[in-house]
Amino acid sequence: MKIVFIGASSLAIATAQQLLRADHEVIIIENDKTVIDRLMPEIDCVFLHGNGSKPAILKETDPESIAVLFCLTKSDEANIIASLVARSLGVKRVITRIEDPEFEHICVGLGLTDTIVPTLTNARYLANIAAGHNILELSAIFRGNIKLFNFIASASEAGPVNELDLPKHTRVIFAYRNDQFLPLDSDSKIEPADELVLVSTADDYEKLQGKWGNGKAQN
Known part of the structure; x- marks a missing residue:
């Protein structure tokens, strides 16, 4: 299964490492060449240098063959644009990371219903722990x-x-x-x-x- 990440964030790298251990094909698109140079010795996957919201870069990954594309840059706006471009190129499933919960309804309106809000999810989890609740994964x-x-x-x-x-x-x-x-x-x-x-x-x-x-x- 081919999995593509836009943005080499810590979340992307941790997820990519788990997928590689399960023998999936992983491609990471990153705009910062110094980040790629630092990560290449650490993780055995394909890296593409460029802006993941640009159609030309995404086309290099053969979009229709991608099982899942994760948009995990630090910018909500960049993730939303990259998700829309990917959908237009035939990517089967797109996961969009957003930090501002106000963007969630906008994503739904644009047809980007696979969204993750890590900060909000972690905040709820920590609040439950602080309240003494027994949280089960x-x-x-x-x-x-x-x-x-x-x-x-x-x-x-x-x-x-x-x-x-x-x-x-x-x-x-x-x-x-x-x-x-x-x-x-x-x-x-x-x-x-x-x-x-x-x-x-x-x-x-x-x-x-x-x-x-x-x-x-x-x-």
């Missing part, structure tokens, strides 16, 4: 081929949860409405713009992706 809870999938409900999905057309092994577990957590059961009502969180299997995930695009799938 998802990897410790989910076994086998279980995945989470998020998508934003449209008007066509509005109505009772039990009327939502889902694959056999998929269930809605909760939602976010106006950024507020909302537990759901089979009789709960879905409203347009609700962000629904589903638990599913790897096989059903492909069906979900076919129905709702990339959504925000998570292992």
